[in-house]
Amino acid sequence: MITKQNKPRVLFATSEAHPLIKTGGLADVSGALPIALQQLGCDVRVILPAYGDILESNLSIKLLTEKYLPGVPGKITLFSAHLGDSSVQVWLVGHASAFARRGNPYLDAQGDIWPDNAERFALFCKIIALAALDHLQLDWKPNVVHCNDWQTALVPALLKQTPEAPRCLFTIHNLAYQGLFPQATFNALGLTAELWSSEGLEFHGQLSFIKGGLVFADRINTVSTQYAKEIQTPEMGYGLEGLLRYRRKVLSGIVNGIDDTIWNPKTDPLIIQNYTTNSLAKKKVNKAALQEMYRLPAKKDAFMLGCVSRLVEQKGIDLILEFLETIKDKPFQFCLLGAGDPSFHKKFISMAKKNPAQIGVIIGYDEKFAHQIEAGSDIFIMPSRFEPCGLNQLYSMRYGTVPVVHHVGGLADTVIDATDMTIADGTATGFVFTQPTVPALNQAVTRAHLLFRKPRIWQKLVRNTMNADFSWQKSAEKYLDLYLTMLQSDS
Structure with missing residues (x-):
């Protein structure tokens, strides 16, 4: 039960969210779960890169703040918008060279991975961490940061270095995508030297973004109970099964929901004939x-x-x-x-x-x-x-x-x-x-x-x-329980 004392204030960090930007299922989750959480009484903000396609759309956006940060060339701009037709606020992180490009967030026009993805999403993680600590003076501080997939996985590692940091939940949507980069990339990102170890972000001589979430988050979850079991096996653990077994007491699974206002045969405007169980x-x-x-x-x-x-x-x-x-x-x-x-x-x-x-x-x-x-x-x-x-x-x-x-x-x-x-x-x-x-x-x-x-x-x-x-309300209730459990461990 939510009370004034334990009300979750959730900063929901994601690299895509429908209808703003979508390449796959992560966007569907990020576009629906925050809305369902707000309906249950959570105070939610979504934080997302301000990609070129978003900035050039007809989305109504408002300037929040502009900052120059040490070691970051160029200006960081934060905008505010809303998630679809909801009242959930979205913070859009703008940076000309990192995020303003159009098209797929991860791939160029030829379908090749952007060569600066590590730098782009490390910058995104640093901004998320600053926002989580209210160092951007946005007059709102979360008590839970909910990170999703490798693009936000450095956030728990960054926040662990600060005693007053909020609790972190890291959700694995697909362990096959880990954010692996050469050691030279780690050196170039200016991360704390102590993070380069097998107990940190090092993975067989490479920098692993996803290990930031798996090692340093307070809780880990994935998008089904069965998958939470499977990723603890060599067949589906991609070399991380030992770490996941080690952290199994804080690992759980919650099945995704669906937006049953969009996917509803009774009202769907995209199908030829509407119908129900009675027709x-x-x-x-x-x-x-x-x-x-x-x-x-x-x-x-x-x-x-x-x-x-x-x-x-x-x-x-x-x-x-x-x-x-x-x-x-x-x-x-x-x-x-x-x-x-x-x-x-x-x-x-x-x-x-x-x-x-x-x-x-x-x-x-x-x-x-x-x-x-x-x-x-x-x-x-x-x-x-x-x-x-x-x-x-x-x-x-x-x-x-x-x-x-x-x-x-x-x-x-x-x-x-x-x-x-x-x-x-x-x-x-x-x-x-x-x-x-x-x-x-x-x-x-x-x-x-x-x-x-x-x-x-x-x-x-x-x-x-x-x-x-399989409505989102059912799944959101389980996430709410998880947030409350995390906050109780603080009290």
Whole structure:
């Protein structure tokens, strides 16, 4: 329970937040969680780089302060804006050479990593730390700093050097991205020499940003309970499993939520036909629209498989390609929306040309097509090799599009396999397979198709998925409990 004495004042530090800037799931979390926390009574500020695309948008921004900092060439400017249509305040950190460039925050126009990313995000971390200590005279001091992924992971290390620092929570959204740089970069960043050790930021002779969060944060969490366990193993720990096992008493998992005002089949303006659990027949209109959009034959009895994904090996895209080779004699259709590895682009396009009656492919991303796939498909396939949380299985469930997933990470935490028992007791929400192989995926899709041919059971399963609660309020309540636990340890 929040009281005047323990009210969390949270500085939410992130490198992206929807709708201001987005490259992936971190932006969805950062755009929704702070709003849900404010609704629960937290005093929240989001701090984010002032990228060129943000400054050149029609966003209403106000100048807060301008500073020249020791050792930092050029001026630091802080602006204030709001997160979407909410009243959550966003502090935008402006610096001409570090953040004003347009496009992807991490990659140049050719898709290569910006060579000065270490300098850019180290500067961002230093500004976050100064703001957290109210050294920028913004008349607001947090008692919790919530850092997200490697781009903000130096903040706990910087704050640990100050006795009056607020508590730090570090959230791992994907351990595969660690912010690794040469030792020379550490020397160039002007960080305290004591931080260069295996108990600090050194990782096999390199500078590891993410270790700043893993070593120095008061609490660590990640975006599903299962993933919190998996990253303590050699298979998914990326060499950090020993450190994570050492800190396991302060490591936990909280599944992400979804914005159920955006992802809601009852009100979604991006789908052809709105529907609810009481009007499931209308969902078929969306399948027909999807077939038309992808130029597939208008077959009412076709079993529609959907996929919206980054086309990379982590997502099991190679398994999907191999599986699609087996569907020619089956009443299946498949719609893909995604981009990633150019070799996957070519293979999908080639496959669609060879089998245009069953396979439709769009390379890229389009919000309307993404929503229509969720509304018009019968099942949504996610054979990810690892998946810290996953959002598309949650969107799919909201739309009554039954997920078929590999038992890993957040997919394992959110999808309950359809067995005789779970169907009977009303808890089944999808189809789960335990090995990332084509036969296992094939078997799961076959199980789904068998139930699809039993309309009464299928409709019960669809309603189960639509009734599952993955709203942000539920997740935010768990974060609030975590903040309060951290603040109690101060008292």
